[in-house]
Amino acid sequence: MAISxxxxxxxxIKPKEKFDFFxxxxxxxxxxxxxxxxxxxxxxxxxxSNTAHNLEIRGMNTGFGxxxxxxxxxxxxxxxxxxxxxxxxxxxxxxxxxxxxYVSALAIIISTVLGFFIGVLRLSSNWLVSNxxxxxxxxFRNTPLLIQVIFWYIGVFSLLPKVKNSIDLSGGTGVLxxxxxxxxxxxxxxxxxxxxxxxxxxIAISAIIxxxxxxxxxxxxxxxxxxxxxxxxxxxxxxxxxxxxxTGMPLxxxxxxLAGFNFAGGASLPPSFVTLLVALSIYHAAxxxxxxxxxxxxxxxxxxxxxxxxxxxxKKVMSFVIIPQAMPAIVPPMISNWxxxxxxxxxxxxxxxxxxxxxxxxxxxxxxxxxxxxVGMTMAFYMVISLTISWLLNIYNKRVQLTER
Amino acid sequence: MAIIKTxxxxxxxxxxxxxxxxxxxxxxxFSSTFNSLLTIVTIYxxxxxxxxxxxxGIADAVWVADTRRECFNISADxxxxxxxxxxxxSIFYGRYPREELWRINLGLLFLFIWMxxxxxxxxKAKISIGLTTVFLYPFLAGYLFSGGDKGIFMQIMFTxxxxxxxxxxxxxxxxxxxxxxxxxxxxxRFGNKNASEKSQRYILLGILVLSLVAVYVWQMDxxxxxxxxxxxxxxxxxxxxxxxGIASALPGGIILALGRRSRMPLVxxxxxxxxxxxxxxxxxxxxxxxxxxxxxFMPDGFALNKLVQVIIAVCLFNxxxxxxxxxxxLQTIPKGQFEGAHxxxxxxxxxxxxxxxxxxxxxxxxxxxxxxxxxxxxxxxVSIIGLFDVLGMLxxxxxxxxxxxxxxxxxxxxxxxxxxxxxxxxxxxxxxxxKLSTDHKN
Numbered sequence: 003m004a005i006s007x008x009x010x011x012x013x014x015i016k017p018k019e020k021f022d023f024f025x026x027x028x029x030x031x032x033x034x035x036x037x038x039x040x041x042x043x044x045x046x047x048x049x050x051s052n053t054a055h056n057l058e059i060r061g062m063n064t065g066f067g068x069x070x071x072x073x074x075x076x077x078x079x080x081x082x083x084x085x086x087x088x089x090x091x092x093x094x095x096x097x098x099x100x101x102x103x104y105v106s107a108l109a110i111i112i113s114t115v116l117g118f119f120i121g122v123l124r125l126s127s128n129w130l131v132s133n134x135x136x137x138x139x140x141x142f143r144n145t146p147l148l149i150q151v152i153f154w155y156i157g158v159f160s161l162l163p164k165v166k167n168s169i170d171l172s173g174g175t176g177v178l179x180x181x182x183x184x185x186x187x188x189x190x191x192x193x194x195x196x197x198x199x200x201x202x203x204x205i206a207i208s209a210i211i212x213x214x215x216x217x218x219x220x221x222x223x224x225x226x227x228x229x230x231x232x233x234x235x236x237x238x239x240x241x242x243x244x245x246x247x248x249t250g251m252p253l254x255x256x257x258x259x260l261a262g263f264n265f266a267g268g269a270s271l272p273p274s275f276v277t278l279l280v281a282l283s284i285y286h287a288a289x290x291x292x293x294x295x296x297x298x299x300x301x302x303x304x305x306x307x308x309x310x311x312x313x314x315x316x317k318k319v320m321s322f323v324i325i326p327q328a329m330p331a332i333v334p335p336m337i338s339n340w341x342x343x344x345x346x347x348x349x350x351x352x353x354x355x356x357x358x359x360x361x362x363x364x365x366x367x368x369x370x371x372x373x374x375x376x377v378g379m380t381m382a383f384y385m386v387i388s389l390t391i392s393w394l395l396n397i398y399n400k401r402v403q404l405t406e407r
Numbered sequence: 408m409a410i411i412k413t414x415x416x417x418x419x420x421x422x423x424x425x426x427x428x429x430x431x432x433x434x435x436x437f438s439s440t441f442n443s444l445l446t447i448v449t450i451y452x453x454x455x456x457x458x459x460x461x462x463x464g465i466a467d468a469v470w471v472a473d474t475r476r477e478c479f480n481i482s483a484d485x486x487x488x489x490x491x492x493x494x495x496x497s498i499f500y501g502r503y504p505r506e507e508l509w510r511i512n513l514g515l516l517f518l519f520i521w522m523x524x525x526x527x528x529x530x531k532a533k534i535s536i537g538l539t540t541v542f543l544y545p546f547l548a549g550y551l552f553s554g555g556d557k558g559i560f561m562q563i564m565f566t567x568x569x570x571x572x573x574x575x576x577x578x579x580x581x582x583x584x585x586x587x588x589x590x591x592x593x594x595x596r597f598g599n600k601n602a603s604e605k606s607q608r609y610i611l612l613g614i615l616v617l618s619l620v621a622v623y624v625w626q627m628d629x630x631x632x633x634x635x636x637x638x639x640x641x642x643x644x645x646x647x648x649x650x651x652g653i654a655s656a657l658p659g660g661i662i663l664a665l666g667r668r669s670r671m672p673l674v675x676x677x678x679x680x681x682x683x684x685x686x687x688x689x690x691x692x693x694x695x696x697x698x699x700x701x702x703x704f705m706p707d708g709f710a711l712n713k714l715v716q717v718i719i720a721v722c723l724f725n726x727x728x729x730x731x732x733x734x735x736x737l738q739t740i741p742k743g744q745f746e747g748a749h750x751x752x753x754x755x756x757x758x759x760x761x762x763x764x765x766x767x768x769x770x771x772x773x774x775x776x777x778x779x780x781x782x783x784x785x786x787x788x789v790s791i792i793g794l795f796d797v798l799g800m801l802x803x804x805x806x807x808x809x810x811x812x813x814x815x816x817x818x819x820x821x822x823x824x825x826x827x828x829x830x831x832x833x834x835x836x837x838x839x840x841x842k843l844s845t846d847h848k849n
Contacts, residue, residue, distance in 0.1 A: 031670070031671050034671060034674070035671045035672070035673040035674060038671075038673055038674050038677060039673055042677055049704045052703070052704050052705060052706050053700075053703045053704055055707070056702070056703045056705075056707075057703065059707075126445075127435070127438060127442070128435065128436060128438075128442050128445055128446060128449075129435035129436060130435075130436055130445075130446050130449050130450065130453075131445055131446070131449055134449055134452075134453065140826075140830060141826065143829075143833075144780075144825065144826045144829035144830045144833065145784070145822040145825050145826050145829070146784035146785070146787045146798070146822075146825055147784070148787045148788060148790075148791075148798060149787060149798060149801075149818055149821055149822050149825065150822070152798075152802070152818060153815070153818045153819070153822065156814040156815065156818065157814065157815040157818065157819075341687075345688070345689040346689065348689040348691045348692065349691070349788075351691060351791055352791055359689070359691055359692060359695075363692065363695055364695075367695075367699065373699040373700055373703065374700060374703065377692065377695060377696045377699060377700055380688075380692050380695075381684075381688045381692050381696070384687055384688045384689060384692065385683075385684065385687045385688060387687075388686075388687035389683075389687065
């Protein structure tokens with residue numbers, strides 16, 4: 003009886019809610035939000051009305067109609083054809099955007115590879131090597147990128163010899179030449195049956211993936227290790243190689259030849275492009291090296307010791323224990339490093355490489371006006387890029403978290 | 408037979424292979440064939456690099472000359488440092504009037520005096536000193552650098568800054584000597600030991616008002632010549648932009664970060680989109696926006712000069728980066744701290760100001776130093792839009808008639824200068840990180 007009595011007494015009584023308008027959190031929250039909205043909205047409205055007024059006074063045109071107007075200038079470096087005086091400002095935007103993406107994509111690839119290499123050197127047991135790597139990282143991280151870009155341009159690539167005395171980077175074969183007009187290289191010309199070699203390459207790669215999976219599964223099941231490196235390498239080289247030879251080597255090379263005052267044939271890159279690529283790659287490789295080092299060091303020493311204790315060899319410790327655990331720590335800063343590489347490619351403006359900022363934001367602005375639209379479009383471009391990258395990063399992070407637990 | 412020794416036997420010294428230089432080299436440089444090969448190749452690379460740099464930069468370099476031609480005549484292959492040396496004043500101060508340079512130096516000295524107590528061990532109230540550096544010092548420096556007539560607001564702020572500087576200096580001297588704070592010292596000197604706390608506070612207030620009035624009266628007649636912003640330049644301008652950038656980005660960044668973590672959806676959306684907008688675009692586009700769009704934003708007959716436009720742009724840009732640092736710092740504070748603060752009845756602002764921020768700020772200091780380094784490096788971008796900051800000055804050397812075409816040496820000099828500044832600061836922030844960390848990682 004006592005128990006039931008207790009139960010009756012402890013019936014939860016909901017306190018009568020007193021609604022006090024001035025001291026209620028929800029009311030205050032709504033009030034603050036309305037206040038914020040009013041302040042922000044009022045400020046934006048103030049700016050917009052001022053801008054509209056100023057544009058009217060100065061007789062400036064607005065709207066995105068200018069994108070269909072022919073631009074009177076051209077870019078000396080472009081990935082899509084353009085005829086000056088015919089190509090529109092819209093086309094100029096695309097040229098600039100592609101140039102930005104082109105140089106930053108190459109810089110990202112080179113800096114990632116170089117950065118991994120230097121990061122590993124930084125952890126080398128060799129005192130001298132690790133300190134040279136440290137000096138590289140500190141020197142390039144602690145000087146402004148803009149000074150580096152200008153230095154490479156004025157101090158190195160402007161001092162290169164003339165076309166006649168080009169430096170041959172390929173050791174006398176003439177397939178890779180450097181002079182003050184840029185970098186000239188031989189370019190492959192695909193023949194009719196090259197697609198068969200390509201197909202063979204794809205088959206080889208899929209076979210390798212299949213082989214490695216099978217070996218992995220077998221190891222899981224039986225504990226036996228099947229060597230995959232030699233068969234994969236053989237597959238990768240022999241199969242496409244054989245197809246290439248059997249179809250009669252359907253690949254020609256367009257080699258740059260001196261014609262008049264310049265090289266003709268092959269592919270060429272202007273000095274400003276090479277400068278920017280070199281400067282961005284070196285600068286971001288230094289950041290990448292630090293990321294890689296920090297990532298590898300973030301794996302506890304106990305992991306290494308334990309892996310050695312159960313008898314794994316040095317290489318296997320790295321590839322099975324350390325690297326897989328270091329990757330989640332390396333990837334996010336690595337991707338934000340990539341993002342800053344895309345953003346830093348805008349320093350092209352200092353050396354005249356026609357990227358989005360210098361071509362669209364500067365030249366077009368001088369030619370056509372439309373300040374608000376041009377600046378807005380340029381910023382929107384970078385925003386889209388970085389939002390896309392951070393979206394991909396989120397997907398990666400989720401995947402890593404899932405496999406972790 | 409005494410087998411138990413009563414004296415302690417000293418430990419054996421480590422084997423020679425561990426202590427001798429040759430042993431060290433065997434372990435760290437020549438541990439395997441591959442490592443030995445690597446060492447030899449690296450030594451060769453270092454030798455080549457250092458030799459080239461030495462010959463160009465020091466052995467064959469020209470230090471004294473009047474023109475670039477003269478440099479060439481003395482040594483054709485070496486660096487021509489004479490050009491950099493003759494431009495040294497401009498690289499540091501821009502086109503600031505030469506007879507007024509003492510003002511810049513004085514301003515820097517004041518900054519040093521102002522901030523020095525932060526590093527002195529026995530000085531109290533370091534947070535207040537830090538806050539006054541951010542909020543009062545800029546007015547003192549601003550007037551020293553720009554000069555001219557003071558408006559009423561400037562007069563008040565200038566007075567406050569001077570009084571604060573004096574008080575701060577006295578406070579730190581007393582702190583170092585006696586370990587007391589300035590108010591304690593004053594009360595011991597002038598106060599009545601038996602008087603109540605309230606009347607003692609009146610004494611302090613009286614001293615403060617008296618010194619404010621005295622300084623105010625003094626500064627009414629004290630005036631320095633106006634220097635227009637167009638004559639500011641060089642490293643000085645770079646430091647001014649970066650300094651204002653960091654000082655105003657701190658409060659802005661804290662507000663944005665709190666907004667982003669707010670529970671009110673509208674505030675959160677505004678803060679997040681503002682932060683993401685500025686973080687996802689390059690600084691140069693923000694600077695272009697400032698110079699091309701700010702004039703359109705202004706009401707009729709109101710124009711900002713280029714320096715102000717650039718400073719606003721840098722502040723907006725940097726505030727968003729600081730906001731992310733602050734957010735990172737806030738995330739390191741465990742939830743228990745918030746709940747504990749709520750339990751003892753603190754409201755939002757008290758929780759943030761008294762409990763969370765002091766802990767979070769400590770974690771953020773290394774990152775803030777890092778942010779200042781990258782801001783300092785990024786500030787060189789203002790030379791692209793036509794301000795004569797340090798890079799603008801370095802590039803002007805090669806356009807000066809006697810030194811026509813001298814581009815490489817000024818850039819190398821600038822790179823070395825930035826390297827020294829940034830390297831020292833980054834080492835310091837690394838040191839802070841270790842010193843401030845209270846968890847037991849290692």
